[in-house]
Amino acid sequence: MQSKELSFEEFKKEVLHDYYIGWLSRNMSLIARKEVLGGKAKFGIFGDGKELPQIAMAKQFKAGDWRSGYYRDQTFLLAAGMTTPEIFFAQLYGETRTELNPDNGGRSFNNHFGTRIIDDEGHWKDLKNMKCTSSDISPTAGQMPRLVGLAMASKVYRNNKLLADSKFSTNGNEVAFGTIGDASTSEGHFFETINAAAVLQIPMVVSVWDDGYGISVPKSVQTAKESISKVMKGFEKGPRDKNGINIYTAKGWDYPGLCQAYEKGVKECRENHIPALFHIEELTQPAGHSTSGSHERYKSEKRLEWEKEYDGLNQMAKWLKESMIATQEELEAIENRARAEARKAQYEVFKSFHQALVAERDELVALINGRNCHCNASENSSVIEALVNDLLSAYT
Numbered sequence: 001m002q003s004k005e006l007s008f009e010e011f012k013k014e015v016l017h018d019y020y021i022g023w024l025s026r027n028m029s030l031i032a033r034k035e036v037l038g039g040k041a042k043f044g045i046f047g048d049g050k051e052l053p054q055i056a057m058a059k060q061f062k063a064g065d066w067r068s069g070y071y072r073d074q075t076f077l078l079a080a081g082m083t084t085p086e087i088f089f090a091q092l093y094g095e096t097r098t099e100l101n102p103d104n105g106g107r108s109f110n111n112h113f114g115t116r117i118i119d120d121e122g123h124w125k126d127l128k129n130m131k132c133t134s135s136d137i138s139p140t141a142g143q144m145p146r147l148v149g150l151a152m153a154s155k156v157y158r159n160n161k162l163l164a165d166s167k168f169s170t171n172g173n174e175v176a177f178g179t180i181g182d183a184s185t186s187e188g189h190f191f192e193t194i195n196a197a198a199v200l201q202i203p204m205v206v207s208v209w210d211d212g213y214g215i216s217v218p219k220s221v222q223t224a225k226e227s228i229s230k231v232m233k234g235f236e237k238g239p240r241d242k243n244g245i246n247i248y249t250a251k252g253w254d255y256p257g258l259c260q261a262y263e264k265g266v267k268e269c270r271e272n273h274i275p276a277l278f279h280i281e282e283l284t285q286p287a288g289h290s291t292s293g294s295h296e297r298y299k300s301e302k303r304l305e306w307e308k309e310y311d312g313l314n315q316m317a318k319w320l321k322e323s324m325i326a327t328q329e330e331l332e333a334i335e336n337r338a339r340a341e342a343r344k345a346q347y348e349v350f351k352s353f354h355q356a357l358v359a360e361r362d363e364l365v366a367l368i369n370g371r372n373c374h375c376n377a378s379e380n381s382s383v384i385e386a387l388v389n390d391l392l393s394a395y396t
Contacts, residue, residue, distance in 0.1 A: 027342035085345035183214020229279035252283035
């Protein structure tokens with residue numbers, strides 16, 4: 001889906017790889033949800049239902065670009081080559097070994113990504129040849145203000161010739177990509193960020209994932225006109241305006257439409273430093289908001305049936321078959337491969353996580369059992385032994 005000319009076979013290979021990434025991410029979400037509900041992880045929040053727009057956006061994300069997003073962006077990170085299923089599950093379990101969880105080292109909950117931009121000697125890495133993400137934070141809309149600084153940096157590098165040889169920028173061609181849920185656009189951070197970007201004319205692309213709800217609250221009671229893109233019309237840049245933003249809308253289940261919209265919009269933003277807002281509507285959330293609730297409690301049967309039909313991956317499969325790009329058998333093979341890859345990653349990561357805990361436990365138990373103190377003959381001895389037995393039974 002790039003602007004360069006592709007043969008049919010090259011096109012097919014790319015599109016089916018996108019389908020694979022979508023299903024890999026979906027299976028990661030579903031497996032991780034079971035891990036939380038089964039007690040192996042404390043909490044989980046995932047990007048299921050948001051796969052297609054994130055894949056389309058990742059196609060336009062280049063070396064030197066930055067992301068400031070939130071906890072539903074796992075598919076984007078996968079598609080951009082910035083994370084793996086293993087890192088995803090390491091985050092879920094709260095893995096503290098940074099070689100296994102380089103994004104946050106267990107300091108945040110899952111789907112909180114971050115690029116290590118300084119090497120082990122304390123030197124800056126060659127950032128203009130890297131894809132980077134700022135460290136995610138949990139407060140909704142908190143990711144927005146930093147986008148202004150990230151995008152403003154590109155403008156400074158483009159306009160200041162003294163910075164031409166910097167390792168941080170290539171002539172200011174870098175774009176800052178932000179993502180946000182539709183409900184969080186009701187917060188002040190969102191409006192302040194869009195206004196600042198519109199005035200400054202900086203290369204900032206913001207994608208709003210709109211699945212119709214803010215947890216259990218429908219957008220009809222939290223967003224004017226039930227559409228953030230309609231609300232933002234006053235910010236739109238006209239042919240005679242000196243500043244403003246470009247606004248694009250697309251359906252979250254329309255794979256070719258999403259690819260075309262992002263290719264056009266990001267190109268304009270990158271070349272001319274006009275901020276862009278992508279309002280991606282009619283997205284779904286198949287497993288609900290998080291592992292802390294059930295969307296069946298507040299969505300109607302009609303809405304749930306619609307979400308099954310317009311699930312982005314189901315619609316992409318329909319398009320692939322109707323366009324004669326792939327057969328049902330080919331798609332099923334891809335889905336099975338994605339499911340197996342996600343399961344393998346979860347198994348291997350939890351095994352490593354569990355073994356590390358067992359090793360630490362055994363080291364502690366050995367120290368306790370090797371003690372030589374007065375407590376051996378005291379009434380405390382039985383208490384200590386009980387604690388040791390609890391440790392031994394905790395990780396079996």
